[in-house]
Amino acid sequence: MEEREVVCPENIRRLPTYSEVRKGILEIGREPVPLSKSVSRKALVKYSTRVERVFRYVENHLLARLREVREVLNIPFYRELASNAVPEGVDLLNTVGRLSGKLKAIRKLYREYRTRVLSSIDRLEAEELYREYVGRVLSVVRRLSRDIELLNSAVDELRKTPCIDFSKPIIAVAGLPQVGKSTLVATISSAKPRSSPFPFTTKEIVLGHIELNGTTVQILDLPGILDRSPEEMNRIERRAFIALTTVAQVIVYLVDPSEDFYYGFESQLNLLKAIHSLVGQKVVVAVNKVDKVSDERLTRVVEALMEVVPGAKVLKISALRKLGLEELLSTLRNFLREARPE
Ligand SMILES: Nc1nc2c(ncn2[C@@H]2O[C@H](COP(=O)(O)OP(=O)(O)OP(=O)(O)O)[C@@H](O)[C@H]2O)c(=O)[nH]1
Ligand SMILES: [Mg+2]
Structure with a gap:
């Protein structure tokens, strides 16, 4: 049998809830953005950096974790165990698919707002656009709350499951x-x-x-x-x-x-x-x-x-x-x- 890496459900991470995401993203708005003296139009660069940081946050805390969960759910044994932790009839792979589909909308928002922020007229407009972007990102995540909660129940179940090597007896x-x-x-x-x-x-x-x-x-x-x-x-x-x-x-x-x-x-x-x-x-x-x-x-x-x-x-x-x-x-x-x- 081909050597495969063993997938360990113990190591997968929970997805942040809406309020955790909100906290994380608001934090980004408070973190300083160091810029060298030579940078012109500092305010625009500052807000576009934040636009990017918000997207990276979503990428690392939601999309990357979703990929880990999907990898584990692709194994029938783990998928069945995880289904045992959510209401009957919930198809967890569907839930993951739906979530990642919706989160991809955030990638679009990121591209759109990065350009718009960089072409704003002044600091005020950049700041307003940044706020609008954050609002839209959070509203996408808020609408996913129920799915995030479902997946976290599955993650909690999976994290208790040992790491099995299916190529061994x-x-x-x-x-x-x-x-x-x-x-x-x-x-x-x-x-x-x-x-x-x-x-x-x-x-x-x-x-x-x-x-x-x-x-x-x-x-x-x-x-x-x-x-x-x-x-x-x-x-x-x-x-x-x-x-x-x-x-x-x-x-x-x-x-x-x-x-x-x-x-x-x-x-x-x-x-x-x-x-x-x-x-x-x-x-x-x-x-x-x-x-x-x-x-x-x-x-x-x-x-x-x-x-x-x-x-x-x-x-x-x-x-x-x-x-x-x-x-x-x-x-x-x-x-x-x-x-x-x-
Ligand atoms: N006399 C005797 N007692 C045993 C033997 N094997 C287990 N026991 C006792 O039976 C009781 C239950 O043992 P466990 O190993 O916890 O049983 P289990 O099947 O894992 O139980 P659950 O986890 O509740 O399903 C304990 O008090 C053990 O000490 C045995 O061979 N002889
Ligand atoms: Mg026992």
Whole structure:
């Protein structure tokens, strides 16, 4: 595969709101414009320099940032995650297109007013023209407030998303809340996500790395997903759902076999069924917390899981006590080998 630069959503910047732009531009009107003695018609040059500075401000704070956002949104995984943060039906690439189209009008204003300011009769006219220009620029930006706000919600979501290298393998760890996903990812990878006895401890996707087959493999710790339809999922669950369905080559589905597991066993079977029917053979099922249950219960749990997904591999592990992890890693190794034939 061709070497590509990895696009990092963590680094994109928010767009300034209308009032921030207004502040920034008014500031330009107060900043001195140093001019050498030899310059004639100083006032005209001063205002035309400001006309230019205002445009540069728009260029750097809006247009350049919009390009960064567009680059990230061009990647389907990030686009879906970003769409999760804005009202349904909003097409973010359209929003970016519309915004940049409207902002280009400011480039026209810049050209027009630079010429007009430079050909004004006196300082007063130059100053008036400058004010008119600022007013028109700000009015364009003000009309874009809603789109800027929408894109900033998307940017806030994207900035929480790790930087994924799509040319390298991706494993995702999924399951209901509390099954031990973060404990597992913290144990086997470079990531150190927080784990705790409270559901939805993990709210965002966390990226870790492991060396498998001599290559660096990315492993994603996902938020927990409840057993319900995608339409009913909250924003946190949907982050996990998007990762599962769009980027993972292999999914480790973790199960908590304990009698006292808050969400019960059946919900875990149902979610597995749903994931399996969406992604097919890519699922490795691992029963976690084997240290907590009797052998007898464990056997029954494994049997029930195999019935739901015949042919799927069901492993027994304890992420906390570090049991069965070697076998899990070698299973993942094999899966990845099959997923990407050399
Ligand atoms: N006994 C035992 N407890 C475990 C094991 N693995 C995880 N736990 C505990 O299970 C609880 C939940 O662990 P997490 O790793 O936070 O679970 P999670 O699936 O990431 O939970 P969410 O982020 O809320 O979805 C914690 O109290 C862990 O210490 C295990 O193998 N055995
Ligand atoms: Mg977690």
